[in-house]
Amino acid sequence: MTTPLSGYGHHFGIGNIPFGVASHAENTRPTCVTRYGDSVIFLSKLADLSTHKDLKAALDQSSLNNFAAFAKPSQLTVRKHIQDAIRRDETLSALPKDAVKHISEVTMHLPVEVGDFTDFSCSHHHVQNAAEAMTGKRSTPPAFFNMPIGYAGRCSSIDVSGTPVYRPLGQHWKEKPMDSEIVFGPCEKMDYELELGCIIGRPLLRNARVLAEDAEEHIFGYVLINDWSARDIQALEMIPLGPLNGKNAGTTMSPWIITTDALESFKTAPPKRVQQQVSYLKQSGNKAINTQLQVDIASPNNGRTPQTMCVSNSSCMYWNLSQCVAHQAIGGCGLRTGDLLSTGTVSGEGDSEHGCLLEFMKASSTPPRGYLQDGETVTFSGYCGEGVGFGECVATLLPAKEL
Amino acid sequence: MTTPLSGYGHHFGIGNIPFGVASHAENTRPTCVTRYGDSVIFLSKLADLSTHKDLKAALDQSSLNNFAAFAKPSQLTVRKHIQDAIRRDETLSALPKDAVKHISEVTMHLPVEVGDFTDFSCSHHHVQNAAEAMTGKRSTPPAFFNMPIGYAGRCSSIDVSGTPVYRPLGQHWKEKPMDSEIVFGPCEKMDYELELGCIIGRPLLRNARVLAEDAEEHIFGYVLINDWSARDIQALEMIPLGPLNGKNAGTTMSPWIITTDALESFKTAPPKRVQQQVSYLKQSGNKAINTQLQVDIASPNNGRTPQTMCVSNSSCMYWNLSQCVAHQAIGGCGLRTGDLLSTGTVSGEGDSEHGCLLEFMKASSTPPRGYLQDGETVTFSGYCGEGVGFGECVATLLPAKEL
Structure with a gap:
């Protein structure tokens, strides 16, 4: 599932769940994503991610600033949601089709707006x-x-x-x-x-x-x-x-x-x-x-x-x-x-x-x-x-x- | 019309027309303003200021960044509009009532968002x-x-x-x-x-x-x-x-x-x-x-x-x-x-x-x-x-x- 980098092991396993901002050909507006192996998951496309309206809106932004400002427990629900999905099915086939793209199909953007x-x-x-x-x-x-x-x-x-x-x-x-x-x-x-x-x-x-x-x-x-x-x-x-x-x-x-x-x-x-x-x-x-x-x-x-x-x-x-x-x-x-x-x-x-x-x-x-x-x-x-x-x-x- | 400062003459005469951001008791959302003497003029309240829709929208913002990004000729039309209004009537009585406040009635805010x-x-x-x-x-x-x-x-x-x-x-x-x-x-x-x-x-x-x-x-x-x-x-x-x-x-x-x-x-x-x-x-x-x-x-x-x-x-x-x-x-x-x-x-x-x-x-x-x-x-x-x-x-x- 993952591509080893620079002679090391896998970087983006179930213990990682990093956050970034990406766009792709059919969705040119950058939004918040995570990554498992070579799969990039567009978080605002996951309907059942959270019942917290503001949290979902934050993940639809073109920077991670709003999401980063949330309390850690809210951020952890997103992490856990993705980890649970991976545990259920490592190929992520249960996730909505338009939510998952191969890393080679996406363009990564600067993940945050830096004020200082x-x-x-x-x-x-x-x-x-x-x-x-x-x-x-x-x-x-x-x-x-x-x-x-x-x-x-x-x-x-x-x-x-x-x-x-x-x-x-x-x-x-x-x-x-x-x-x-x-x-x-x-x-x-x-x-x-x-x-x-x-x-x-x-x-x-x-x-x-x-x-x-x-x-x-x-x-x-x-x-x-x-x-x-x-x-x-x-x-x-x-x-x-x-x-x-x-x-x-x-x-x-x-x-x-x-x-x-x-x-x-x-x-x-x-x-x-x-x-x-x-x-x-x-x-x-x-x-x-x-x-x-x-x-x-x-x-x-x-x-x-x-x-x-x-x-x-x-x-x-x-x-x-x-x-x-x-x-x-x-x-x-x-x-x-x-x-x-x-x-x-x-x-x-x-x-x-x-x-x-x-x-x-x-x-x-x-x-x-x-x-x-x-x-x-x-x-x-x-x-x-x-x-x-x-x-x-x-x-x-x-x-x-x-x- | 103006209050001398620190023993100098008038700071905010017709040759100045500075820009700032202010709010007041009835309008607590900060927007772009200028000043003549002790009068603060709320620019987004001036209906005839400009036919340029984006320029008017910029002046309704809570920072001057959008207005500052405009080409100088557009900025000069605002300056000239205010100077013309002063020349017509120095007491500014022809301007809409809710557009003009005494400096003592307003709260000034940081005029721009500074990125660097x-x-x-x-x-x-x-x-x-x-x-x-x-x-x-x-x-x-x-x-x-x-x-x-x-x-x-x-x-x-x-x-x-x-x-x-x-x-x-x-x-x-x-x-x-x-x-x-x-x-x-x-x-x-x-x-x-x-x-x-x-x-x-x-x-x-x-x-x-x-x-x-x-x-x-x-x-x-x-x-x-x-x-x-x-x-x-x-x-x-x-x-x-x-x-x-x-x-x-x-x-x-x-x-x-x-x-x-x-x-x-x-x-x-x-x-x-x-x-x-x-x-x-x-x-x-x-x-x-x-x-x-x-x-x-x-x-x-x-x-x-x-x-x-x-x-x-x-x-x-x-x-x-x-x-x-x-x-x-x-x-x-x-x-x-x-x-x-x-x-x-x-x-x-x-x-x-x-x-x-x-x-x-x-x-x-x-x-x-x-x-x-x-x-x-x-x-x-x-x-x-x-x-x-x-x-x-x-x-x-x-x-x-x-x-």
Whole structure:
């Protein structure tokens, strides 16, 4: 029934039941869907799904925002309804014919409207490797072990997986940062960043706070994120206010939101705490998400044979997304349904666990390749086990559009 | 007919015709309005305003986004219609009775839904003063004269003038940055930032670019912005990714959007260029907006007598908002109607022209006061001349909400 991805097992088994937004030839208006194996189920076509009128109306929308805002028990009735249907008949033949399409027949759309996007810096390995690559010295930002450091990202350029990204234009140092001419033209150091993101479900009012221990109650689910990075543009612009145009050309989101329920049994211990933690960031027990993440690059230069650049795991991060949610909230800005919070590059300790190309540029590595070339396709995948995975997050880099 | 503000002349004369969103006791649903003197005109109540059905529908919305997306000639017909009505009868008695309310009878709302907010750093005086206050040394970021440096801000916490701001909680250094304990609690260094913002009208597609020379075609109008800043939270978090929670407690926007047409006759020469400029940022002629900006603080400690902290002018900035629009676009992210781009603190050369309290903390100044106290009200005003002004952008700082 299902197609294995990237050498892993099945991603969309009965334990997953992810949510997305799709359209197809006879139904061009995007609406909310789930997936079992290679079958995409259009939820608003299921007459007996729920007696809750508002819930049915939410699933007929072109984004998951309304559904994500529902209380978890209502969301669970939908999950259970689909799981019961699968248990009764794995071929789904009892469902209305127009409710089930093969994945190859549908077009996936961005699953949510994102009102605010914050990208954090959760992996200590990434921070140290990036510092070494950029400054020649391994270092850790002063507040790294006190809180998840982050910056606000651009919402207008978040795309669903499959959408190409154009190489951006911008100003950058011609050669050595701080010590060469500043020139203008297409980015010469285009990079990806392997990230895990979460989508806010139940909103949090302005000036309301939530403890990291309880923050997953506000998370609807998780996605893979490629935070495309123009390293040369970023290097020039980020002193002292952080990245802007270097991160704005595109952010790719995987089409399927994997719910907190699906991931509940894939939790593990986080890395050991380096110091005492402030109350709102404390967590007990196994709160790190145990998802194996992989990066492959297919290049037109070698017949598009995928080259695996990284096999990492989201559990290696010092901070998890519940802690990011608690930290974002403590400042009083509130959280809205559909908000995206992302981990920053997920990198592990070894050279085979670098979640971006920048990390390979550090003096202690021998880079296996340079930055991205036009026409290359970057594919992320995430797999938890037992029929639960993220599928893929894919995008091809296209040449800069001329002025 | 009009009430002078802050010692300046009339702000809302026949040459202004700003746009906003308001409701009142008999019409609690917010809709689009304009203002002449102290009269607020509910535009959807004007039967003969336009024969364009979509334009009328846009003005009946609870945000100006739809109207702002219209082509300038359509927007100009509305402006001209109101100006003609004023010329015929300055008391507006010929307009339908339910279309005109006194400003004291209406509630103003946030005029637009903001999809992305970028805050730039346009004033060289601010940059140097802030550097001196924070590091003891006057300095300029490496790319300052090459492009407007900026960071993405938070959209969920943008409020209309009059909405109070709560002092945020956060982690910060107890005393000296980099050299003291990190503690958690209410911000101890709460500040305002006097800014001019622009609202995008006609959108710009992804990967489309616009020259600074032409970028005002995409600007619907201008507003005053208070970018509330928690200096201690910001100082800890901003290495290396820039500000996040230090800027997220609230951003206050003035209720009236002053159109590009109203400001057309208030342009002046920008500061002299320090170096050759890249093609997309070049401008000819007088492109700086000549608006006198003022900051007043009213404190419960002195009977709320306003103390003028700053008289500055938006024309002193090295970069203007058309250049910010062009720079934002060059990275390929596109611009959506309702996007907010802001200048960062507008500061002039002298000590009476500091647009935020941080600048007074530099060693070469004797600070006239400390950071903001709970209960203090910060009022910005902006005046161009001849019946054209921004009115006020006001907010009161309230004590931190307990956890």
